[in-house]
Amino acid sequence: MEMTGNIVILTGAGCSAESGIDTFRDGGGLWEQHRVEDVATPEAYERDPALVQRFYDMRRAAIQTKAPNAAHHALARLEREWDGGTVTLVTQNVDDLHDRAGSKNLIHMHGEHLSAWCTACDTRMGWTATLIEGPPCPSCGAAALRPDIVWFGEMPYRMEEIHDALRDCDIFVSIGTSGAVYPAAGFVRLAREMGAHCLELNLERSQGSAWFHETRLGPAGDIVPAWVEELVGPD
Ligand code: OAD
Numbered sequence: 001m002e003m004t005g006n007i008v009i010l011t012g013a014g015c016s017a018e019s020g021i022d023t024f025r026d027g028g029g030l031w032e033q034h035r036v037e038d039v040a041t042p043e044a045y046e047r048d049p050a051l052v053q054r055f056y057d058m059r060r061a062a063i064q065t066k067a068p069n070a071a072h073h074a075l076a077r078l079e080r081e082w083d084g085g086t087v088t089l090v091t092q093n094v095d096d097l098h099d100r101a102g103s104k105n106l107i108h109m110h111g112e113h114l115s116a117w118c119t120a121c122d123t124r125m126g127w128t129a130t131l132i133e134g135p136p137c138p139s140c141g142a143a144a145l146r147p148d149i150v151w152f153g154e155m156p157y158r159m160e161e162i163h164d165a166l167r168d169c170d171i172f173v174s175i176g177t178s179g180a181v182y183p184a185a186g187f188v189r190l191a192r193e194m195g196a197h198c199l200e201l202n203l204e205r206s207q208g209s210a211w212f213h214e215t216r217l218g219p220a221g222d223i224v225p226a227w228v229e230e231l232v233g234p235d
Contacts, residue, residue: 003231004084005170008196009075010187011091011098014176014203018069018221019097021062025178041152049146053132056147060113063095064128071175071224072101079103081232088165092177092184094149109156109184115148124148156183163190172196173227176220179206188212201227 013023023029038044039055075098079087090107091098096114098106116127120142127145129135134143150156166172172191179185188211192198200212201223209215216223229235 006085006165006168007078007082007087007171007173008165008169008187008191009087009089009173009175010177010184011075011089011093011175012177012184013093014178015071015091015220015224016066016069016093016095016097017176017203018071018219019066019095021066021095021097023176023178025180036152040149042154045146045151050132053130053147056113056149057130057132059094060128060130060147063097063113066095066097068097068101069221071220072097072103074225074228075175076102077235078228078232079105084231085170086165088169090162090165090184090187092181107158107162109150109158109162111147111149111157113147113149116145117148118142118144119146120144159183162187166190166196167194169194169196172198173201174199174206174208174212175201175224177202177206179208199227 017023024031039052045052075089088105089098089103090109092110094111094113114126114128115124116131117124118137118139121137121140123139125138131145136143137145166187169191172188174188185208188198188208192211198212200206200209200215205215
């Protein structure tokens with residue numbers, strides 16, 4: 001594989017699985033326990049805001065008890081030590097484990113659990129507590145705070161920046177994502193069209209596996225640090 005150039009990394013729930021955070025589509029995953037239409041759409045929130053707030057309140061509390069794993073730490077190290085170009089980390093994950101591991105050039109395309117969005121004044125703010133009781137927005141006072149999470153039917157964040165990075169990348173790596181949800185699932189095709197080497201690191205082949213030049217299977221906590229060592233040497 002090319003050992004220089006710009007790297008774009010896309011992560012999904014599998015990257016946080018070994019930190020004890022449920023994935024969505026594996027056996028027993030979140031979407032087996034809850035219906036997407038009940039908790040992860042704007043319509044669900046309109047219909048039953050308390051149900052949706054409770055779901056996200058529980059997950060916001062839960063992630064604060066978890067810690068980054070070896071995969072998160074290895075990706076932060078790659079960003080610090082790679083001198084062949086830029087490292088851009090795009091995550092579909094709404095936990096803060098990449099942030100806590102030290103990744104800086106990081107795009108949370110599906111939003112963040114530890115952020116609240118005021119639908120009255122359009123302010124976003126760090127938020128670690130619950131929202132179900134309808135606390136006033138610190139900016140405008142309205143009781144209009146919702147989870148700052150991109151729900152199905154809503155536009156993911158920072159797509160222009162992501163596309164720019166993909167167009168300019170030499171190495172594209174997808175880690176711990178099933179390739180079931182667009183637009184993220186389509187990133188590999190764009191990167192490949194632009195001539196990037198495309199590598200998949202996952203427990204099992206993803207839905208878009210055929211688009212990758214190379215697939216390595218195993219738990220992220222093992223195979224991500226091993227790949228990073230190939231690029232920047234042993235820790
Ligand atoms: P999924 O649950 O769809 O897929 C997780 C992937 O991680 C699967 O391919 C697993 O095989 C793999 N996996 C599980 N454990 C792993 C491990 N220890 N090491 C490596 N891989 C492992 O999760 P995502 O692809 O992230 O969106 O889901 C994409 C989006 O769908 C999420 O961001 C979320 C969800 O609905 C929104 O909420 C908007």
